[in-house]
Amino acid sequence: MPAVVIVGAQWGDEGKGKATDLIADRIDYVVKFNGGNNAGHTVVIGDEKYALHLLPSGILTPGVVPVISNGVVIDPEVLMEELDALSARGIDVSKLVISSHAHIITQYHRTLDKVTERFLGKRQIGTTGRGIGPTYADKINRVGIRVQDLFDESILRQKVEAALVQKNNLLTKVYNRAAIKTEAVVAELLGFAERLRPYVADTALELHQALEANKVVLFEGGQATMLDVDHGTYPFVTSSNATAGGASTGSGVGPSQLKSIIGIVKAYTTRVGSGPFPTELFDESGEFLRKTGFEFGTTTGRPRRCGWYDAPIARYSARINGLTDFVLTKLDVLTGLKEIPVCVAYDVDGVRHEEVPVSQSDFHHAKPIYENFPGWSEDISKCRTFEELPKNAQDYILAVEKLSGSRISAIGVGPARDAIIVRHDMLAI
Ligand code: GDP
Ligand code: IMO
Ligand code: MG
Numbered sequence: 001m002p003a004v005v006i007v008g009a010q011w012g013d014e015g016k017g018k019a020t021d022l023i024a025d026r027i028d029y030v031v032k033f034n035g036g037n038n039a040g041h042t043v044v045i046g047d048e049k050y051a052l053h054l055l056p057s058g059i060l061t062p063g064v065v066p067v068i069s070n071g072v073v074i075d076p077e078v079l080m081e082e083l084d085a086l087s088a089r090g091i092d093v094s095k096l097v098i099s100s101h102a103h104i105i106t107q108y109h110r111t112l113d114k115v116t117e118r119f120l121g122k123r124q125i126g127t128t129g130r131g132i133g134p135t136y137a138d139k140i141n142r143v144g145i146r147v148q149d150l151f152d153e154s155i156l157r158q159k160v161e162a163a164l165v166q167k168n169n170l171l172t173k174v175y176n177r178a179a180i181k182t183e184a185v186v187a188e189l190l191g192f193a194e195r196l197r198p199y200v201a202d203t204a205l206e207l208h209q210a211l212e213a214n215k216v217v218l219f220e221g222g223q224a225t226m227l228d229v230d231h232g233t234y235p236f237v238t239s240s241n242a243t244a245g246g247a248s249t250g251s252g253v254g255p256s257q258l259k260s261i262i263g264i265v266k267a268y269t270t271r272v273g274s275g276p277f278p279t280e281l282f283d284e285s286g287e288f289l290r291k292t293g294f295e296f297g298t299t300t301g302r303p304r305r306c307g308w309y310d311a312p313i314a315r316y317s318a319r320i321n322g323l324t325d326f327v328l329t330k331l332d333v334l335t336g337l338k339e340i341p342v343c344v345a346y347d348v349d350g351v352r353h354e355e356v357p358v359s360q361s362d363f364h365h366a367k368p369i370y371e372n373f374p375g376w377s378e379d380i381s382k383c384r385t386f387e388e389l390p391k392n393a394q395d396y397i398l399a400v401e402k403l404s405g406s407r408i409s410a411i412g413v414g415p416a417r418d419a420i421i422v423r424h425d426m427l428a429i
Contacts, residue, residue, distance in 0.1 A: 002259035003217040004427060005247045008224025009263035009317035011271035013297070013304065015329035015412055016264045017041025017057035020220050022327075022410065022420055026427060028215035029065045029207065030058025033250030034240040035222030036073040036105060036135070037082075038128040040298025044415045048089070051298050054079050056220045060091060065210075069203045070101035071240065071250020073135040074147065075110075076192035098196065099203040100148040106160075106189065108167050108180045109134040115175045125236055126273025128299050136229075136239035138163060147200055150193040153186070160185045204252025211257055216427070219247035219258070225317040226271075233363065236275025244321040262426055263323040263406065265314055267331045267396075270295050270304040278366045279307035279343045293333040310343040310368070311403035316356045318405030325426045326404060328397065329412035332419075337375040340396060343368035344403060373399055381414040386423055 004027070008014045020030065021043050037053040043060055044050075050060060054074065059066040068074065083093045109131030116134070117124045127133060138144040143163045149156045161182045168179040210217055223242035226232045231243055240246060248255045268289050271277045281289070286306045289295065295304035317323065334340055346353045346366035357363050376390040383389050389397075389411075401408045409424040 003211065003219060003247070003253060003257045004260040004262065005219040005221065005244045005258050005321075006262045006264060007221040007242065007244055007317075007321050008227075009265040009314055009321070009323070009326065010224055010269050010310075011226045011277070012224040013040070013270055013272070013295075014224065014264040014266050015327070016220065017043045017052060018329065018412065018415070018417070018420075019262065019264050019327045019410070020057040020218065021045075021060065021417055023218065023427060024058045024061035024064055026216060027058060027064055027218040029067055029210050029217040030056045031067040031069050031203075031207065031217060031219045031247075031251055032056040032222065033069045033071045033219050034242055034246045035238060036130060036132050037075055037078045038130050038132045038238060038299060039222035042298050042415075043417070045417050050086075050089075053082060053299060055082050055086070055093075055096070058218060058220060059086065059093060059096070062092065065095045065097065066093075067203050067207065068096070068098045068102060069207070069251040070099040071246060072099070073103045073105050073132060073139075073240075074098070075105040075130065076189070076196060080192065080195060096199050097201045097203055097206060098147060098199045100146065100200050102147050103135055103139045104145045104147060104150070104189065105131040105135045106145060106185055108164065108171075108185065109138070111171070111177070111180070112167065115171070115177060119175065124274060130299075133239040145189070147196065150189055150196060153190060156189060157182065157186050160189075207251060207253050211253070217253070219251065221246065225263075225320055226313060228320075231320050233275045233360065236273065260325065260426055261321050261323050262325045262327060262409075263314075263317050263321055264327050264329060265317070265404070266329050267309060267334050267400075268293070269307045269310050269313070272297050272300070272302055272304050276360070276364045276366070277305055277307060278346060278363070279310045279368045280305050281307050288337075289333060293330055308341045308343055308368070308370070309400060311400065312343065312345065312354065312356050314400075314404035323406040325409040325424065326401075326406050327410040327412065327426075328400065328408045331393065331397070331411050332381050332413045334375065334396075335380055336377055339372045340375050341370040341372050342400060342403065344371045345369045371399075381419055383413055384421060386411070386421055389421070
């Protein structure tokens with residue numbers, strides 16, 4: 001059985017956690033392959049609401065083996081807190097497997113994330129402040145600390161010492177902050193080693209063996225296409241590959257294994273942090289989407305910027321990820337609107353662009369060109385088939401599907417686990 005990938009097709013918070021949950025009872029493994037505790041996935045099961053950050057959402061389904069693979073950056077303290085919190089609520093976390101190659105977020109990464117943002121002033125990225133960027137920077141600079149280093153005290157000390165030489169110069173001489181002591185970092189990290197040890201394995205080998213044995217492996221992306229460090233709105237992006245290719249490099253599973261690639265897209269658009277967002281609304285429509293869709297960050301609690309559906313971005317995501325399916329979430333949030341605008345192209349300084357402009361400067365100037373679709377007022381949260389939806393909702397979906405570059409295989413009509421309409425089987429290949 002081949003592997004399945006779920007990725008965000010906009011700027012994050014599309015409902016990836018819920019989409020994972022939808023197919024979780026048909027999978028054997030769920031892999032988080034990028035990002036860290038900058039992610040926030042909310043899954044509602046009955047009366048229970050779970051907010052997951054570092055652990056993949058599939059951990060909520062009994063029997064599924066959760067994997068944190070090499071492409072992830074791990075804050076060990078956050079990991080332990082999340083494991084403890086889930087255990088306390090009766091979730092079995094004992095099957096978790098963690099890659100020995102994954103990189104570790106330390107206190108100096110968190111500190112650098114915050115001070116760098118402060119010094120950027122008006123040009124700040126609006127990061128989650130969790131140390132994600134500085135940890136990936138160290139990985140690329142080859143001065144990172146990996147999970148396996150926690151089990152070799154002398155190597156760990158050498159690596160932390162080497163990393164701190166440059167960072168302490170930066171912290172004390174440029175940012176006017178106190179130096180960080182090697183011993184304090186080493187002691188903190190060693191304090192997590194024994195609790196981590198039972199989970200650590202060769203995850204690439206384990207996933208390879210699982211696929212050989214016909215198991216179903218789901219890769220659950222954090223963040224989203226437009227936040228991808230290569231393909232997103234750079235520099236207003238996260239520091240990892242959140243697109244489908246990241247599932248391969250971030251796990252050691254070859255690209256030929258990735259067959260179903262599912263993009264999650266909201267029926268409108270949101271973004272947290274800075275950066276271009278052509279369809280952003282600053283009027284009462286934006287406020288309506290924020291209030292009705294409860295658009296406040298799962299990780300930082302920040303109000304999300306809200307805007308209309310942007311079809312060129314959906315098409316861009318379909319291309320970059322090679323999407324086989326879309327899941328369109330939060331359609332219920334649009335209920336009650338008289339008209340629903342959809343961005344079909346951009347006006348960049350008087351020139352019509354059908355696709356996302358390749359130049360960031362152009363994208364910063366892009367003004368949306370809208371087509372309007374009639375809305376509906378009926379409550380759609382109980383609909384479980386496409387045909388049960390009001391005619392205008394059906395037409396909206398069909399129009400969006402035509403504009404977006406891949407079929408829409410499922411439609412979210414509410415936060416609850418079963419509030420979804422399935423049109424096509426996304427695992428059938
Ligand atoms: P993720 O980061 O992509 O997993 O998404 P988040 O969990 O950060 O944000 C999505 C939010 O929308 C969560 O609070 C979900 O419970 C909620 N949600 C998901 N699908 C739907 C839907 O179809 N309708 C509504 N109203 N809420 C949904
Ligand atoms: P999920 O997985 C939305 C955004 C931050 C900031 C930028 C860089 O829940 O969709 P970082 O801390 O990663 O260096 O911040 O990326 N960001 C997200 N926005 N959802 C997320 O995750 C995000 N993870 C990071 O707001 O603009
Ligand atoms: Mg989220």
